[in-house]
Amino acid sequence: MKHNLILRFIAKFLFPVIALFAFYVQFHGDFGPGGGFQAGVILSVAFIFYALIFGLKTTEQVIPPQVLRVMASAGILIYAGTGVATMLMGGNFLDYNLLSQNPIAGQHLGILLIEVGVGITVYSVMLIIFFAFAEKGRP
Amino acid sequence: MIEQNLSLLLVVIPLLAAPITAILPNGKAPWLVTLVVTWLCLVMAGWQLSVVIDGSVISYELGGWAPPWGIEYRIDALNALVALIVAGIAAITLPYALRSVEKEIPQHQISLFYSAFLLCFVGLLGITQTGDVFNLFVFLEISSLSSYVLIAMGKQRRALTAAYQYLIMGSIGATFLLIGIGLIFAETGTLNMQDLHQRLQPILDHRTVHTGFAFIVVGIALKLALFPLHLWLPNAYKYSPSVISVFLSATATKVAVYIMLRMVFTVFSSDFLRITPTEDIFLLLGAFGVVVASFAAIHQNDIKLILAYSSIAQVSYMVLGIGLASALGVTATLVHVFNHALMKGALFMAAGAIVYRVGSSKFEYLHGIGRQMPWTFTAIFIAGLSLIGIPGTAGFISKWYFVLAAIEQQSWWIAIVIILGSLLSVVYMWKILEVLFYRPAPDKGLHVNKAPASLLVPMWVLVLANIYFGINTELTVGVAETAVKLLGVTAP
Amino acid sequence: MIDIIIGHYNYWVVIFLMMAGFYTVISQGNLIKKIAGLNIFQTSVFLLYISIGYVNEGTTPIIAEGYTKYANPLPHVLILTAIVVGVSTIALGLALIVRIKEAYGTIEEDEIHDQDMSL
Numbered sequence: 001m002k003h004n005l006i007l008r009f010i011a012k013f014l015f016p017v018i019a020l021f022a023f024y025v026q027f028h029g030d031f032g033p034g035g036g037f038q039a040g041v042i043l044s045v046a047f048i049f050y051a052l053i054f055g056l057k058t059t060e061q062v063i064p065p066q067v068l069r070v071m072a073s074a075g076i077l078i079y080a081g082t083g084v085a086t087m088l089m090g091g092n093f094l095d096y097n098l099l100s101q102n103p104i105a106g107q108h109l110g111i112l113l114i115e116v117g118v119g120i121t122v123y124s125v126m127l128i129i130f131f132a133f134a135e136k137g138r139p
Numbered sequence: 140m141i142e143q144n145l146s147l148l149l150v151v152i153p154l155l156a157a158p159i160t161a162i163l164p165n166g167k168a169p170w171l172v173t174l175v176v177t178w179l180c181l182v183m184a185g186w187q188l189s190v191v192i193d194g195s196v197i198s199y200e201l202g203g204w205a206p207p208w209g210i211e212y213r214i215d216a217l218n219a220l221v222a223l224i225v226a227g228i229a230a231i232t233l234p235y236a237l238r239s240v241e242k243e244i245p246q247h248q249i250s251l252f253y254s255a256f257l258l259c260f261v262g263l264l265g266i267t268q269t270g271d272v273f274n275l276f277v278f279l280e281i282s283s284l285s286s287y288v289l290i291a292m293g294k295q296r297r298a299l300t301a302a303y304q305y306l307i308m309g310s311i312g313a314t315f316l317l318i319g320i321g322l323i324f325a326e327t328g329t330l331n332m333q334d335l336h337q338r339l340q341p342i343l344d345h346r347t348v349h350t351g352f353a354f355i356v357v358g359i360a361l362k363l364a365l366f367p368l369h370l371w372l373p374n375a376y377k378y379s380p381s382v383i384s385v386f387l388s389a390t391a392t393k394v395a396v397y398i399m400l401r402m403v404f405t406v407f408s409s410d411f412l413r414i415t416p417t418e419d420i421f422l423l424l425g426a427f428g429v430v431v432a433s434f435a436a437i438h439q440n441d442i443k444l445i446l447a448y449s450s451i452a453q454v455s456y457m458v459l460g461i462g463l464a465s466a467l468g469v470t471a472t473l474v475h476v477f478n479h480a481l482m483k484g485a486l487f488m489a490a491g492a493i494v495y496r497v498g499s500s501k502f503e504y505l506h507g508i509g510r511q512m513p514w515t516f517t518a519i520f521i522a523g524l525s526l527i528g529i530p531g532t533a534g535f536i537s538k539w540y541f542v543l544a545a546i547e548q549q550s551w552w553i554a555i556v557i558i559l560g561s562l563l564s565v566v567y568m569w570k571i572l573e574v575l576f577y578r579p580a581p582d583k584g585l586h587v588n589k590a591p592a593s594l595l596v597p598m599w600v601l602v603l604a605n606i607y608f609g610i611n612t613e614l615t616v617g618v619a620e621t622a623v624k625l626l627g628v629t630a631p
Numbered sequence: 632m633i634d635i636i637i638g639h640y641n642y643w644v645v646i647f648l649m650m651a652g653f654y655t656v657i658s659q660g661n662l663i664k665k666i667a668g669l670n671i672f673q674t675s676v677f678l679l680y681i682s683i684g685y686v687n688e689g690t691t692p693i694i695a696e697g698y699t700k701y702a703n704p705l706p707h708v709l710i711l712t713a714i715v716v717g718v719s720t721i722a723l724g725l726a727l728i729v730r731i732k733e734a735y736g737t738i739e740e741d742e743i744h745d746q747d748m749s750l
Contacts, residue, residue: 032693037715073158080155093147095203129722136729273709280716287723296734300743303727307656310669310720317676317713324706325683 011053018046029115030108036115040122048130056134065131068124075121082113145190146199146212146268149183149222152176153261161254165246169253170237176257177229180264184226188219194621198270206270207331213270217622220473221397222267224480228389229260231484235597236382239491243380244292252292256386259285263394272320272406273330275398276313279362282394283309286387290379301374308371312361315354322351323406335406343411355402356417362395365458366428369451376447377500381491384443388450389484393476396457400469403461404626412464421462426556428455433563437570442490443500445567446483449526452560453479456541459553463544466623471540473619478525478533478608485522485601489515492590492598507580508587509572515590516575518602523568525605528561532609536616641682648675660740662731666724673717680706680713 026039051059083094090098096110097103141148156176160169191197197214200206214222244252262282269275287309291302324330326347327338342348357368364372372392376384403412412418429452436448453475460472492515494500497508509516525532528539538561545553589595608615636643648671655668684706692704728738735743 035711037711070162073162076158077155080151084151084155087144087147092199092203093144093151093201097203129726132726133729273712277712277716280720284716284719284723287727291727291730296731297747299727299731299734300747303662303724303731306720306724306727307665307669311653311656311672313716314673314676318679321676321680321683330705 007053011050015046015050018049019043022046026115026119027112030111036118037122039115040119041126043119043123044126044130047127051130051134056131060131063127065128068128068131072121072124072128075117075119075124078117078120079114082110082117086110144199145183145187146197146214147201149180149187149226150261150265150268152179152183153257153264157254157257157261160250160257163250165249169250170233170240173236173253173257174233177226177233177260180260181223181226181230184219184223187214188216188223188618191216191219192618192621194625196625207329207334210274211270211331211333212268213333214268215622215625216618217397217400217473217626218267220477220618220622221394222264224393224477225260225263225267225390228386228480228484231597231600232382232386232488235385235488235491235594238591238593239381239495242495243294243382248292252289255285255288256382258282259289259386263390266394267397270332271330272332272335272402275401276317276320279316279398280313282391283313283362286383286391289383290375290387292383293378293380295378297374298378301371301378305371305375308361308368312358312368315358315361317358319351319353319355319358322347322354326351332401332406336408339407343407343414348407349415352407352411352415352417356399359395359399359402360424363392363399363454363458364451366424366431366451366455369428369432372451373444373447376450376487377441377443381487381494385484385487385491388446388487389480392450392454393480396454396461396472396476399458399461400472400626404469404628409464409626409628418462418464421458422550422553425455425459425462426553428452428458429556429560430563433560433567436567437563439567440502441500442493442502442505442571443487445571446486446490449564449567450479450483452564453483453526456537456557456560459557460541460544463548463550463553464628465544465548466620466628467540467547468544469623469626469628470616470619471537471544473622474540474612474615475537477615477619478537478605481533481601481605481608482522482525485518485598485605486526488594488598488601489519489522492594495594496587496590502574505574506578507576509575510580511587512589514595515598516572518595518598519575520572521602522605523572525609527564527568530609531606533605533615534609536609536612540616641678645675645679645682648672648678662728662738662740663725666721666728669724670717670721673713673720677710677713680710 022039022043025034025042026036029035029039047059047063050062086095086098087093094110094114096107099106099109153176156172160172163169163172187197191214194216198206199212201210201212203209240249240252259282262278262280262285265278266275266282269278287302287306290305291299293301320330323335323339326342326345327335329335329338339348361368376388379387403409403417432448432452432455436445436452439445439448457472457475460468460475462468490500493505493508493512496512497504521532525534528534538557541557542554545551545557652668652670652672652675656665656672659665659668684703686700686702689700689702690698692701692707731743732738735746737743
């Protein structure tokens with residue numbers, strides 16, 4: 001599909017817009033609808049759209065599958081790591097009040113960190129699933 | 140810090156290990172990490188049991204939010220016993236898994252296999268630790284999804300259809316559980332088990348509460364493999380890799396029995412069993428399950444299928460104990476949960492050792508193998524005695540308590556069903572032993588070596604545990620009685 | 632009578648979707664149609680939860696100036712979790728169907744059954 005000029009232009013134009021929207025949804029998760037899962041899916045949609053137009057091989061050069069597997073594990077480790085960090089500081093698991101001097105700032109920081117972890121994992125898992133299914137279609 | 144956060148570390152440590160295992164290189168490293176994690180969890184589960192064994196309750200608030208606003212991990216003797224069973228079976232299975240997994244799983248999938256195994260372990264442990272019904276649903280789905288993946292890794296192509304069938308039925312069961320939780324959440328506004336118990340007491344005659352209870356019971360019954368909803372179990376246990384048959388048969392259905400006990404006795408009360416016709420339904424379905432599954436087991440020609448149908452029959456015994464709804468009945472169920480894990484674990488390990496050497500579990504390939512694998516054969520013999528319920532083994536203790544509970548409730552026909560079940564299990568265990576030992580080996584038959592030591596040692600640890608817990612019942616019966624007192628089971 | 636139909640309109644939709652999805656899972660022989668039925672069945676449960684969470688004349692559960700009555704935010708969070716669980720189940724089911732197609736050559740349940748029984 002990369003020979004069609006209109007599709008190429010639209011893909012290159014829309015990719016940063018979709019990615020920006022994904023980051024907006026991610027960081028506004030505690031003020032409005034949004035959060036990690038939705039943001040991860042939207043960001044992966046940007047990459048899938050790119051792969052549909054420009055081909056699987058080009059996308060795999062942008063994001064190698066090996067990096068995706070490490071990112072998926074890293075996301076869960078960020079989530080569980082935040083909880084373990086609060087435990088090491090003396091509180092219960094995921095007790096966000098301890099993360100900063102001001103408890104309100106601690107709550108904000110805690111929710112932000114775990115949503116980032118969830119977003120990274122969901123994004124990488126969605127792309128891993130897409131690559132796994134798309135590889136089967138290759139001759 | 141460890142003492143204070145103990146009940147949570149049981150869930151968090153495997154949860155941290157699972158993504159780390161997924162990115163390790165294939166080889167011995169994933170196995171080593173899983174081995175260390177499961178043994179660590181066994182030590183922690185034992186420590187937790189020693190804290191609550193006198194009847195006290197650990198209550199742990201997640202995130203510092205007090206219940207009922209926050210999620211609470213609430214551990215009493217019942218939770219600790221089931222957590223000990225899950226951690227113990229996993230710890231015994233790991234040394235067994237080294238050679239068995241190398242033979243059955245392709246090399247490039249080994250780290251993903253162990254990662255999925257750790258996720259299933261997290262899910263099962265999380266179910267036993269939590270005190271919040273929605274958290275229970277989430278952990279149940281974690282353990283179910285990873286077990287669908289693990290079953291699909293079997294070598295034959297029928298493993299895929301078995302996993303698909305299990306996926307459809309398991310997801311329907313979990314969705315029914317979700318509907319039931321939603322209905323009682325609509326009536327009470329809370330998700331914490333203790334709070335639900337208090338808020339449900341005045342409104343037990345509302346139709347919404349009855350409907351929610353019905354959905355929850357049917358959903359859990361699908362996971363338990365109760366009589367008419369058991370169709371996924373035989374194929375799932377037969378076609379999965381040997382390690383997974385051992386682990387799932389000894390833990391997954393037992394944890395579902397634990398969920399049933401929690402829901403029926405802690406969230407709703409035991410009076411509720413008598414207001415609704417649930418008591419009679421459990422007794423009827425349990426009795427049918429024992430008889431029908433044992434008859435089905437007799438007609439099979441494959442050692443793993445016989446053991447799978449036998450598992451359905453044994454779980455029906457446990458549901459019979461819940462249906463009797465007395466302190467003695469539920470004690471019998473809990474003791475049988477522990478003993479059956481030991482019995483079935485040993486039997487499936489032996490079946491896995493046979494598959495490791497011979498390559499198949501169908502009877503036509505197994506004539507006379509028992510004489511060439513004497514240690515495995517003796518293990519099947521002793522574990523089979525325990526399954527039947529011969530005095531001196533663990534199985535006898537649980538059958539004894541079941542018959543006592545039935546007689547105490549004046550249900551003579553239940554006692555007859557229990558004894559009939561034991562007689563039928565004699566028939567199918569004898570069928571296995573006869574094929575393995577007494578049939579003459581064919582002339583051009585295989586010559587196999589004995590099973591390797593790393594498969595035999597865990598098998599014999601479970602077999603000797605069968606005999607030990609048949610003679611010294613202080614741990615099992617003592618903890619079961621404490622747990623029943625805390626559940627608040629009142630006889631009619 | 633009218634009040635039961637119009638007033639509880641949400642719950643009628645939930646019941647219809649639930650039964651449609653459940654019937655599809657049981658009756659259809661094609662494996663992908665079963666997964667689609669399961670998806671519809673799970674969606675009806677999400678509708679049930681959200682219908683329960685509505686408070687009369689409550690606004691969306693985001694703190695804003697001038698509003699004191701909010702709808703209950705807890706069912707929304709429960710549904711987010713349940714949606715993720717549903718998506719994972721569907722993804723797993725479809726991956727299994729791809730592998731079954733490679734192994735058997737068909738995705739009709741009766742043909743797979745015949746192939747298994749004939750061995």
